Amino acid sequence: MELAYLLFQVAVALLAIATYYTHRRLTYFKRQGVPHDAPHLLRGNMEGFNSTRTIQEIMQDYYNKYRNSKVPFVGFYFFQKPCAFIMDLDLVKHILIKDFSNFSDKGLYYNEKDDPISAHLFNLDGPQWRLLRNKLTSTFTSGKMKFMYPTVVSVANEFMAVMHEKVKMSNVLEIRELVARFTVDVIGTCAFGIQCNSLRDEKAEFLHFGKRSLVEKRHGPLLFSLMFSYPKLARRLRLVKTAPHIQKFYQRIVNETVALREKEHIRRNDFMDLLIDMKNQKEMTLENGDVVKGLTMDEVLAQAFVFFIAGFETSSSTMGYALYELAKHPHIQDKVRAEVEEVLENHGQKLTYESTKDLKYLNMVIDETLRLYTIVPHLDRMAHKRFVVPGHPNFVIEAGQSIVIPSSAIHHDPSIYPEPYEFRPERFSPEESANRPSIAWLPFGDGPRNCIGLRFGRMQACIGLALLIKNFKFSTCSKTPNPLVYDPRSVALSVPEGINLQVEAF
Template sequence: MLELLPFPFTWVLLGLCAVLLYLYLVWPYSAFKDVGIPGPKPVPLFGNYLSYGKSVGQFDRECYKKFNKVYGIFEGRQPIMMVGDLELVRDITVRETNNFTNRRVLEGQGEIIAKGLTMLKDEEWRRFRSAISPAFSSVKLKQMALVMEKYADNFVDNLDESAKQDAMFNMKELAGAYTMDVIAGTAFGVDVDSLHDPNNPFITNAKKRFDINLFNPFMIILFLFPQLGKVLLHFGVTLFPTEVIDFFNAAVDNVINMRGGNEDDAKRVDFLQLLIKAHNEELDRGVSHELVKHGVSKKAIKRESVLFWLGGYETTSNVISCTAYNLALHQEVQDRVIKEVDAVIEKRGKLDYEALMEMPFLEMCVNETLRMFPASQRLERVCNKDTEIKGLHIPAGTVVNIPAYAIHHDEEIWPEPDKFKPERFSKEEKEARDPYAFLPFGSGPRNCVGMRLAQLELRFALAKALQKFRLVPCDRTVVPIRIKNTLSNQIEDGVWLKVEART
């Protein structure tokens, strides 16, 4: 039979392989076309990933505007439904949250990241969230403020040294040391004193964790060949340096061991102690989470502690740095903040938790910075069952992304979106605007659990600084600020400023 073919059988096999390869490369790219959802044209194998070269935020802004807020893109062969319509955002993150509880897990990140709170699913996530939420109540935050104030004073002491020497300094470095000290002190009861030691191992290791961008070879593998990430993980190769995770694992072990049977430690109300109190030994023995409805395992305590320590470092220091940058470039705005800080201190006699709650214009400046530079440029959910919202059919298993950065720069919602205008967050403007147009810490039950701590922490640093100094640009100030090509808003090359003592 084969002898009847007009060409060798080898060529038939090659042709068949070529057809199968072609189908493998292009088959997923009809996913959105079949249901009438528009989007940019994908490239075989890469999808739209190469378009991230212009930055994810810029790519999202262009697509959001061109395709009327709802569109489909591809990361490699993975379809991603992008949803920027605010009514859909509300329904996905709040009203239909039970259908959109989880996030996508990328293989190859390592167990600590892949099984952290942000990646936990369904009941396991709810269990953990309920265990740690009490750490961020108003009562607990007031108690943490006493510790935070100490580190804010150290932050100001560093500024004082720069002022005396008339020296330029990198606000990102200084803010990073401050946030590391705060997270160590408030969440773990440890004094690492990074502000007095720029080469502190906590800082050097945390920096390594965030020294990555979307075109890192390993990152490309995770997005384009996710199964290969699992293979590399089997051989101990992960996206994030293992020495960083090992360092913070050891640090958490030390703190837990120090708290052995000490009665005073048992009375603590910080993040770690709440997890220790929630410890359930049944989970350590491998009993199913479905059978044990309460508590967390010892392994989970360590995992979440490492992630919280690392997560508390980067995001907040970015916001402090970007807000300081905005105030330095807009002296008239800084004048208003200084006037507010002075008035509240004169009224109360000190700068404490209650005083910070009476500074609405400072809050407006922070919120406007978060609008321009949201902690995450996208919010992700995975649809767990077929869902219909406003005529949009979302099949089970669909990865849904909300382009927060694009929404925050929508000219119809935020006129002149690239300009720093704190007045956008006045009481009147906030009441007139859709609340889902501002998503700096996410939305709904899966928003950032530590956002209140972060807001208090950065207000303390800024208010304490402006009580004594004026922030000004210097020769090394880069305008506009440069952001690394990541899904978050990490600053490229730091934020260089100077301070002048107030007269």
């Protein structure tokens, strides 16, 4: 009886402590005097997450509410995590560039022991992030891009052959699926030396698991919110974010690839070779003198996973949305086609690394697509030290404070981009670009922690779109969705029903 009473007292005490701690968290911005919306006990300000609203929509509504408040940031509760929701572009520049040393970490959940695939470059902080970033940057130099260019063109030519076959069978195609198959084959070939055969095999494993990894998680919204709100506690509880069947697939692929290359002494001078070299080094010294151990197989797995997912999803989504807009705006499509034909004529009817730079209008189309359809809705950062916002002494970002930069909402701010929901590539002409801050365009982030593979992503999107527009005419039809409906379960901006377009071969 005494034991039961003692356990009851302990339970009451723990509940009281948890209640007090939660109350302190959910009243943080009220005590700071920072504008904010009152949070829900569990969802915070994430009402509709994973059910009725995408993260883009949640953040756009919040940004619009406070857009004219003239404050550098407002309070936002990402579930139970209080975040400084940045409203001022000057402050964005301080966080991403000027004061990067104070905001280099993200503070996101990863668990290298129980969920090794989560400990990848996008999530990592501290010395391990700096090591990987420094080492992997060499994969994306101009020389490496030029080396991989013919391979991407080769996959793109196979893509054109498949497209011609598809058009003969039907002039209405689900284009989002087809461009995803193209980018899967590009990433598989260039990064891992693997022939994924997604273009020919509709049941290809790489495409199947790539799509599932964006929407399927180990746990539901409640535990997901706990991992995001309390990452240290989630690690102690040994929570796992990745669905087991997804982790097993990528473990098998990476282990087989590494084993084959090491046994047969195969070198392709690609992303996987770099990871294998880092695995076989016992110790590595960073630029600041820190010494860290070489990569484990689990760490190789995590970096391979994120490179594949990021490379295939962002580029294929961008291509799909670009074709959707070009189909709705035939005069823009005609202008792109004329440019592609002129550039090819000037370069012997071949796409080369140098010729891509001459596709200036097509690159403006890609930039505008990335603005209008921002695949990743926000950037995460965390402060190392207390930071007083310049020009706003009453606004302080405390040490350990999480930060959200709502890049998608910034891209739809009419004071920065007039008529923001209109598709107008001319926004990114040199003249118009010079009239707004460069920090106002953030699909790849900015500063030392921007997207490491942005040049590769742009390259494969540019090659794919150039050849598609040269060979085919795209237009809307009765099956074309208008407006697009997005999947609230996906971490990226995704259309679950796809994008049907009418396609005619030239």
